[in-house]
Amino acid sequence: MTYEGVLKKMQTEFGNPIQYYLVFENSFLNVNQLLNNNIQISFLGYQCLNCGKKRKIFRQGFCYDCFYSSASVGDWIIRPELSTAHLGIADRDLVYEEKVQLQxxxxxxxxxxxxxxxxxxxxxxxxxxxxxxxxxxxxxxxxxxxxxxxxxxxxxxxxxxxxxxxxxxxxxxxxxxxxxxxxxxxxxxxxxxxxxxxxxxxxxxxxMHYPVLEYPKKVSSLSLDKTPNFEGKLAGIKGQYLIFDNGTVFNIRSSEGYVVSINV
Structure with a gap:
């Protein structure tokens, strides 16, 4: 079966083990069910998670323009000590910043x-x-x-x-x-x-108990920009990574905004 869509970080459900889901616009996939099975991942393009345009992803699923303009990726996200909403001072959008920071x-x-x-x-x-x-x-x-x-x-x-x-x-x-x-x-x-x-x-x-059949001794990271087509047997899921039996690991979070086809 083939799933196609824009990658976003996997949704999770706390349990023993933790359950992982890839959610696309018109479908979703329980990734735990793919353990010990071959998966084919193909890179099809980009789509900014903010503006929705087919632009190359710069960081965190955003294109260059959105990364430097959207309130949801201000410096205070990575460095919370820079937060200023409690003083009524805006960084990019005070309404958004008050909603997130003042909780x-x-x-x-x-x-x-x-x-x-x-x-x-x-x-x-x-x-x-x-x-x-x-x-x-x-x-x-x-x-x-x-x-x-x-x-x-x-x-x-x-x-x-x-x-x-x-x-x-x-x-x-x-x-x-x-x-x-x-x-x-x-x-x-x-x-x-x-x-x-x-x-x-x-x-x-x-x-936390993760669905991992066997941990690798060494790991190498999969980049869809360098390897647009990949196939491997899924050996585990931890954090936002898929772990394959040959030691290849794929960071879903760092690949947000990539349009992919996943064949299982």
């Missing part, structure tokens, strides 16, 4: 390769952790806006990584750390503005 956010520790610190909207947990391929995650603070989450993350970056080593994550070369004990070290490291929000519940550790 509960959490700062967390996640175990995806080594311990990392990160920020997400409360509504995005555990989705954010699944997208990062975290094996475990725990909340540090829950704050009322993105700015407070951002300054907390900045304060902790000197103690923890803020990015996932994707090769370690996909080979499951993950060090074991007790995140509950690790969190107890942090209360005096976070800014005074967020001390009152420190999260000290005992039983809020999330554990």
């Amino acid at each position: 509960p956010h959490i700062v967390y520790l996640a175990l995806s390769s080594e311990v990392k610190v990160g920020v997400t909207r409360k509504t995005q947990m555990p989705t954010r952790w699944i997208d990062q391929g975290a094996n475990e995650a725990i909340t540090i603070v829950e704050v009322p806006n993105r700015y407070l989450a951002g300054i907390t993350e900045v304060a902790l970056k000197s103690h923890y990584a803020d990015k996932t080593n994707w090769r370690k994550m996909l080979t499951n070369s993950v060090e074991h750390v007790d995140l509950v004990k690790e969190r107890l070290k942090l209360e005096n490291l976070i800014p005074s503005e967020v001390q009152e929000y420190f999260y000290s519940q005992k039983n809020d550790l999330y554990e």
Whole structure:
């Protein structure tokens, strides 16, 4: 059967194992059902996720013009400490920025390769952790806006990584750390503005179980720009990656906006 459409990040359903879905305009595909089966992926073109035009994708599924004009990809997305909606100051679109920034956010520790610190909207947990391929995650603070989450993350970056080593994550070369004990070290490291929000519940550790038949020892990344036609046997799904039995991995998230045909 053939599925065709614009790639967007896989939708997920928390469970044991996590369920993954590729959703197209007129169809969807439960990717878990493809484990241990051959898949053919063919690159057909581009379509910007913002304007819908058939333009080459620049970053995050957006064409060049949209990436530098859309409020949904402002600098405060990657660097939440730059958020200014709580001050009534716009970056690109204050209405949009107030909607996103002025809602509960959490700062967390996640175990995806080594311990990392990160920020997400409360509504995005555990989705954010699944997208990062975290094996475990725990909340540090829950704050009322993105700015407070951002300054907390900045304060902790000197103690923890803020990015996932994707090769370690996909080979499951993950060090074991007790995140509950690790969190107890942090209360005096976070800014005074967020001390009152420190999260000290005992039983809020999330554990993620991914549908992986076998982890590869080494991985190589598939780029549809370089390899427009690919075929391989699906061995697992973790984060936003498809893992094939020959060690090839395909990052769906970084391929958003690519129009593809998938034959299963």
